[in-house]
Amino acid sequence: PAALYWVILPLAGLSVLAAANLFRTRIGRAFIAIRDRDISAEILGIPLLRYKLMSFGLSAFYAGLAGGLFAYFFRSITPESFPLVYSIFFLAAVIVGGMGTILGGILGAAFMTMVPEVLKLAVGLASPWLPNAVAILSPVRTVVFGLLIIGFLIFEPHGLAEIWRRIRRFFHLWPFRT
Structure with a gap:
């Protein structure tokens, strides 16, 4: 439906904008350092467990947002949906x-x-x-x-x-x- 399009499009745009701006922050730079070389990042003083849990939580937020929109769009979710x-x-x-x-x-x-x-x-x-x-x-x-x-x-x-x-x-x- 067209009305749902105008709900999903701004949410997707805001999500992309937030993710793009995340890499400019201290947390985003820590994510990049851990992605590139986690041992070196830990030597530099980045607490790996904290940032990996934060990364997991952030990805779970994005997945939950997408899953919620998916469920609202299709009205039901079953294992056969995936x-x-x-x-x-x-x-x-x-x-x-x-x-x-x-x-x-x-x-x-x-x-x-x-x-x-x-x-x-x-x-x-x-x-x-x-x-x-x-x-x-x-x-x-x-x-x-x-x-x-x-x-x-x-x-x-x-x-x-x-x-x-x-x-x-x-x-x-x-x-x-x-």
């Missing part, structure tokens, strides 16, 4: 977008949402020649997700966020590049 394909989808979105970046999460989610739509379009175009093309769609989607995960891990480990940074850097220096 098949294995969703886990593969979320893993692929994080890896394809770029691990450890907020922009990567957004780009990965947008890209991985478009992949099934492109596959549906391809199946629709192939259905006159392949009568059982619709039955092939589900396994092919899982295989494509797996191939995207492997391909991005091998060829672009920093994901779409790094590709976006390279494109921006190129056009930022474009007239002066040789």
Whole structure:
């Protein structure tokens, strides 16, 4: 429903803004130090247990917010609401977008949402020649997700966020590049 869209969009925007600004604070810098090298962070005086528990609580808050909106949108939640394909989808979105970046999460989610739509379009175009093309769609989607995960891990480990940074850097220096 359109009314629910105008509830979810500002909450998502505020959540992204809060997460982006978190990295500018002392807590965010501690999170980054622990992510990069936790032993070195502990030597620098960052209490690991405290910040790891804080990170867990913050991620639980975001997951709870998303779960609450999901439950409100679908009106009921059962274990069948979360098949294995969703886990593969979320893993692929994080890896394809770029691990450890907020922009990567957004780009990965947008890209991985478009992949099934492109596959549906391809199946629709192939259905006159392949009568059982619709039955092939589900396994092919899982295989494509797996191939995207492997391909991005091998060829672009920093994901779409790094590709976006390279494109921006190129056009930022474009007239002066040789």
